[in-house]
Amino acid sequence: MTSIRRCFSFTFYETNGEQGAIETITTASAMQAQAQTLRNQGKRIVLVPTMGFLHEGHLSLMRLGLAHADALVVSIFVNPTQFGPGEDLEAYPRDFDRDLALCRDEGAAVVFAPQPEEIYPAGFQTHVDLESLPKHLCGKSRPVHFRGVATVVTKLFNIVSPHMAVFGEKDFQQLTVIRRMVRDLNLPVGILGGPTFREADGLAMSSRNAYLTPAQRPAALSLIQSLHLAREMAANGETDARRIVEAATGMINAHPEARIDYVAVCNPQTLEDLTRLDGPARMFLAVRVGRARLIDNMAIN
């Protein structure tokens, strides 16, 4: 893990003949002060929260954010409270110097990269939680995950004070949880969902794809293939959600390396399982392939 020794630093760079500076901030108080300065200058702040080890998916969210921003802030924080016991917190891939260079190249004004003890000091005991949305899909096997996400996102919003924040649709349940939380807590932040960015073969971009071996790739690709199958079945008039789930399940289970966590067709607002496709429907998948737990989702109706 890259340690961050500086409270903040300036890195000058040259892009397209323009010279800019990216600032790295590691304390909440310095970030709040910087956000206040930007707001006092009338600048529109857009936040892209990440856990680092940035890939093209993150960069696509940054580009989306930059189109709405005077000042793009990227947070890089591997949030311990959204990992359960036995999950991959310690193994989660990190490369801060590369991340910083990518943020600079994309035109971010600030990288906010705190250490865990800055976000969760001694005596910390406050949590933001939702009643029903976290009980579905990933929440079933990751019971504390969305409480950790909702809490850290609330904190990031209060620290960075963004006008808008961007989240990827790849983590669609997370996006749904955050939209609901923002509405419920009257958080003054607009939420923008960015489409899932895929590798050339269709695999949804994820930092956890780094865990995959070449031999595991076909099993990993069964996710996008089964989403396409589901969408095709729905387009061909299939309205029985159970039959669609069965077909997708069969396609994934054809790969012995794949271990399904869930295959579900849900209402995209409530995330409740659908039995019939008579309105908006989205398929959600979580599948373990080797050391990687892969998720993907797609509107199928």
Next chain:
Amino acid sequence: MTSIRRCFSFTFYETNGEQGAIETITTASAMQAQAQTLRNQGKRIVLVPTMGFLHEGHLSLMRLGLAHADALVVSIFVNPTQFGPGEDLEAYPRDFDRDLALCRDEGAAVVFAPQPEEIYPAGFQTHVDLESLPKHLCGKSRPVHFRGVATVVTKLFNIVSPHMAVFGEKDFQQLTVIRRMVRDLNLPVGILGGPTFREADGLAMSSRNAYLTPAQRPAALSLIQSLHLAREMAANGETDARRIVEAATGMINAHPEARIDYVAVCNPQTLEDLTRLDGPARMFLAVRVGRARLIDNMAIN
């Protein structure tokens, strides 16, 4: 209950030769817009959250707030989620017109008075909760109370966007919960605690004092008397918290109308019970007298 039909209104008044206007706002979006206008004008917003039926205790908090404010906002909202089943939500005293006049007389710029369905619309499911502070004192007999308080205060802060908010020390556990929550969630709001305002005979001001009959007054006064006794014992060198609790308990139990919920001597930061007085100590009381559940507290060391 007074129903509020208008989205907002202006009431002109004359005080000390000056003419001002108080604005009543009932929707979150109108309040957020007004707060943004005030902030854009460089005005310092101070919020005094109340459940209405205002008394001198509230007015003292408003005066404290006004000393730090360019624009004083008073919220009046009987928050249903901080009442448990069987508590006095329906019976809670209300008098909106009188409250509005008092706020106007005190120099408030805005009264924010939403209806419950504005604060908790259909589908609402997000809560702010703390791990340990709500488990002590009032939290033992009111298990959902502080979750309701923390959630509504977070919402009020996001709606009113105050630079500072004032809470009374009479609800010391609430003040402690809010200070911790503000720190934990990085809420950009300063918290000011206002001293307990007392009636001439020493009874702590509370909207619930309206439930007391004259015959119940001596029992109600046993709270402040036992706090004074505790402070005197500590001043005279008593360091055994259990003996202080016993003496206070005896003094309250001398009144057959008084039913003790708790008598405790606690660390004022963690609210954990103390056995010995070897640092800051505060006594906390909750006693039912007739229909009223009275609370009071005092530093005794």
